[in-house]
Amino acid sequence: MDDIHPQSKTLTVRLGFYKVGDMQFISHLDLQRFMKRAFVRSGLPIWFSEGFNPHPKMVFSTPLSIGIQSECEFADTKMTAPVTPAQVVDALNPCMPDTLQLFYAAPPVHKMTDIGYASYDIRITHPQSSPEMASAMDALFSSPLILTKKSKAGDRDTDITPLIRSASTVYDPADNTMTLHCVLCADNANFLNPEYLMRGAARDLGLTFDDPASAWYECIRRDLFLCDGTTPFL
């Protein structure tokens, strides 16, 4: 509904921020509410929608599941008066916790829909980690891997490997962990949640669990890329 208002007076700013530590447990909706109030506290000339329930406009980039950290999140918002990127960062960062801080603010370069890939580091702390397990994992992600995706339309079996651009696992003997570095499809139509990879690994690599509910890996999103898989999104 915002389009009916004159846009000329407003200025779109793209915010780049990280969402790490405990902030990984905050959902998209909760984040939006928090950032909205942070905008108010910051005193920035933030643009509000008209009408019954005025709110700042915020458009977020690629979805991020609860429990995944990120060093590379973006959101677009609008200002009613010109502000410099430095002003935005300086005003907003003190209004947010250490685990949610801007690293960037500038007019958008790309369209949100230009995003093609996201890279992740997944650190696996399962006690069965080993160099052999690391190779087995690489092999698993390079041959067809069929997973059942649940959706409203019903369950669907799909091979997720076409959505994996690259995946490689390194074993670290120092703390008996493995780290999977992967670049996964993240465009609108083909978004691959890194949790699927872990679901496949848990199923096919013979990992055993005392308590199925307990956490055995940590995941962090490192970068967002355009469709070529190499140009950083900005």
Place this chain on the structure above:
Amino acid sequence: MNVGQLLKSVSKPGRYTGGEWGQTVKNKADVRCRVAFCFPDTYEIGMSNLGIRLLYGALNREPDVWCERCFAPWTDMEAQMRRHSIPLWALESGDPISQFDIVAFTLGYELAYSNVLYMLDLAKIPLTSAARGEDAPIVIGGGCCTYNPEPIADFFDLFSIGEGEEALVELSRLYIEMKERGTYTREAFLHAAARLDGFYVPSFYTVSYNEDGTIRGVAKKYEDIPDRITKRIVQDLDTAYFPKETFMPYIDTVQDRIMLEVYRGCPRGCRFCQAGMVYRPIREKSPEVLAAQAKCLYEATGYEEISLSSLSISDYTRLPALTEELLAWTDDARVSLALPSLRADTFTKELMERISSVRTSTLTFAPEAGTQRLRDVINKNVTEEEILNACRVAFEAGKNQVKLYFMIGHPTEVNEDLDGIFALSEHVIHEFYVNKRHDKQIGKPNKGGVQVTLSVAAFVPKPHTAFQWEKQDALSTTLEKQRYLREIITDRKVRYNYHDAQVGRIECVFARGDRRLCAALLEAHRRGVHFDAWEEFFSYETWLEVFDAVGVDPDFYTTRGFGLDEILPWDIIDCGVDKEFLRRERAKAYETKTTRNCMEACAGCGADKLGGEQTWCNRVLCKHKKEG
């Protein structure tokens, strides 16, 4: 295994992370008294509590006191904690609360009692005061349930009676002082605390019983502690502590907005209402102070809504001035005002226009009884005409949903009173259609159908009210009345909701219980009872088994009624309102005579002895003297 790793295994991990905006973190080296403020229910409910925000801020204003928060973990987290032997921790520091100096529970409803034991158990703190050693935290209770603290007396070392923002600061100062002087022992501390105003140490009082189970008397352990504990009040709310900033939950909670307490107490005097008695005398805040505090909190938080919260907001004498002050900046800042507790008799068009930003299409009123006769008995001084007037104003403004609160089981209730509930709903619906016809004539658009929602609770005779001696209806009677209502409500535009009668009965037992109920709570805990306030966990059968096992007869506290001359379990607490006044009010109820509210005339309830600034007691003093 640490807390962080558990978070991925549970629902709503945001309940357990801490780190909210506005929380207080201190350097442990500077702190000499650590307080864990515990709320015996979920994070979402606890974080919505205004009292916690006030007390948290008031305590943390002391440089050497650090108050943190702690809520009841949901059952999935409980399973993880037990599995990995992780004791209950406080959100800010992540430290186990068993290491704290003071563990304070706020007690707002009786069904949360089982969660107090649940949390103590998860914290690995001995459940009873008697079992706690010198190094265990001092466990304190406060909040409206402590106007009858007896059913939970064994589990608490200390109760703070009345308003806590000054009392708890005083208590923590006493604690620090005794620790520093080396005079601290558990017993010495409790003894010193018992001599401060408004603190009750249950273990210093021994209750004896008559053959028939009623109370024979209470013996004190020390001469220099009070016979009755008079509640604490804050004298002047204008100068009392109010937070300049506050913690803000990341996750969705029940109330996540600025809550502005406009006044304390209630001038109305409904005879069933405990809040209306125990928060007296009525003390107002000045509009300028309120407006400044709201602005300050807005700037610190960025909240988009301010809720004016008091027992019946339209009774605030300076509401126009307050809304004026607030609206002067809230509209521009896109902040909305909410007035949640309106009374039908003061709900005017003018007020409606002021709060045009009220978002919902529903208006809520509480007639509490279906006929004028019964409304007179309970002293709910609102007439049907006033209710219909209020609805008309609402309908004219385009609203089409009305929610009406009732209670069944009031003393003297007969079937006509139940019929009256439905009749009143029908009159409200009629009012809507009259209005709609009128709108049509003047060419206003059709606004669709009307919906009246009835929310019908079962009466619980609460301590410190005129009805404190009354019987509660037997369970079968309540069920029969609920069935009767279901049958007579034939209009599909009326939605009928009623509370679980079994819950009401257990609530009644614990609201009116004595110390013998402590055994029942321990037994219930042993059987795994917790989250009783949650429908999915509440089990009436378990409670009956528990009462049976420990030899408690629930009828003794519910359908028996209490004798007018009987020593009541809560007589040890003086909330300011005299027992004599309550007796008079009870007698008037049976004569169907109403009592004027404090704004019209002082009824001589006795609460004026507590003092207070900007009170009705001061304004109506001359009348009081005349009547007295």
